[in-house]
Amino acid sequence: MTTMKEIARQTGVSVSTVSLVMNHRDAGRVKPEIASRVRETARQLGYQINPMARSLRTNSTRILGFISDAVATTPYAGGMILGAQSAASRLGYMLITVSTDGGMKEDDEIDALKRYGADGFLYAKMSNRITDVPSKLLDYPVVLTDATDRNGVIPSVEPNEFLIAYDATTHLIKAGCERIAYVGCSETMIAQEGRLAGYRAALENAGRDFDERVVTNVPNNGPALREVSTLFDAEHPDGFFCFNDARAWYVYECAARRGLTVGKDISVVGVDNHRVFAETLEPQLTTVELPHFEMGYWAATKLISMIENRPMNDIEWPKTTAPLPPIDAPIPAKIHCTLLEKGSVAR
Structure with a gap:
């Protein structure tokens, strides 16, 4: 097992200097170039810290x-x-x-x-x-x-919930969508507030008016499909920003029932990069990946x-x-x- 003494001998520094570096206490005490050399030598020699010994020394x-x-x-x-x-x-x-x-x-x-x-x-x-x-x-x-x-x-x-929506809506605007709907979440939460604000700001910064008629906040169940269906028939959006990938599925379903092709007749952006939705929907869903x-x-x-x-x-x-x-x-x-x-x- 490699010891601090071996690292010190290889790098030409004291054991106490090696200890400072390996215990992340070198800032302001050891020159950065020396600390870097010590770390690289420790890596090459395969040095492993003994956690039990360290906990006894440091009470950590x-x-x-x-x-x-x-x-x-x-x-x-x-x-x-x-x-x-x-x-x-x-x-x-x-x-x-x-x-x-x-x-x-x-x-x-x-x-x-x-x-x-x-x-x-x-x-x-x-x-x-x-x-x-x-x-x-x-x-x-x-x-x-x-x-x-x-x-x-x-x-x-x-x-950054605001920028999630701002970027997604701006992407739809740049793709040429004229009437962009927001399929949001009916629950009160940080994400819903931030994404609605980002959607609205992207429209306004592009010189477009915010229109409540193309905003529908839905749960994740049958009533959601009916509300999105009503939005399709009443307002005829050509772009949809969806609170998440699950809600984007309702848009795909409504488009299919009307003989519309996603990615051609209408455009859709979701949020999550959820494996089940983002990779199995056809065409695959453009989405904002949560970090x-x-x-x-x-x-x-x-x-x-x-x-x-x-x-x-x-x-x-x-x-x-x-x-x-x-x-x-x-x-x-x-x-x-x-x-x-x-x-x-x-x-």
Whole structure:
């Protein structure tokens, strides 16, 4: 097993310098070029930190707790967990995930993570919403993921809902659509408010009037199909921006019943890049991908920066579909999501 003494001998520095670098305490103490050389030598020699020894020295376990109310019941949780785990692993931490759905009591799961000695917590929701942080977490470093602290104090990360809609609607305008409908969500939530505002702003910035007659906010069931059908017959839109990919399915269904071809007679843009809808609809659905991996990665990195009290200026962000905001972004940090062009928008 490679030791710090071997790394020190290879790089010509002291063991204490190697310790500072490998424990991420080199900022302002070790010249960047020396720190870089130490890290590269450690990588080449296959150096692995002994987590038990480190925890005894530092009173830190390097364990992060990930708490969610929907880990087991949503197709997006995996991406968020993968992002958090990737960042944690890259920075020398372990991620332990617990779910509070299925009858599990949140306080009990938090207590269990505390018994493992978690240094900090990620508190995740699976649809962007305002939430209260559990009181049991308030004496620990905490970052919210896909949620916003009601008091605006706890660091958090979420999709930029306004730009999701602005970009999607602008894409339809540039494709030549003259009458663009919004098929929204009937629930009151951050995403609905932001996307309706972004849709409206894109129209107005293009010199078009906002028309409530082409806006319908629907649930995810049979009545939604009837409302979208009524919209087709009463207003005859040639473009549709949909709150999510599931609602885009209603547009495809209504078009088929009227002998219209998506991507030719009408254009449709959804949100989510949901595998079931975005890849199985024909033509494939142009959609704005929600940044679940990116949110998880940013949140874990932010949490570690809080635990270690360092700015993370020396880290290299991974290549992601959506660009990651700076670690010191205002609360909430917002991620500008990426529109994926497929076949549902007429050219």
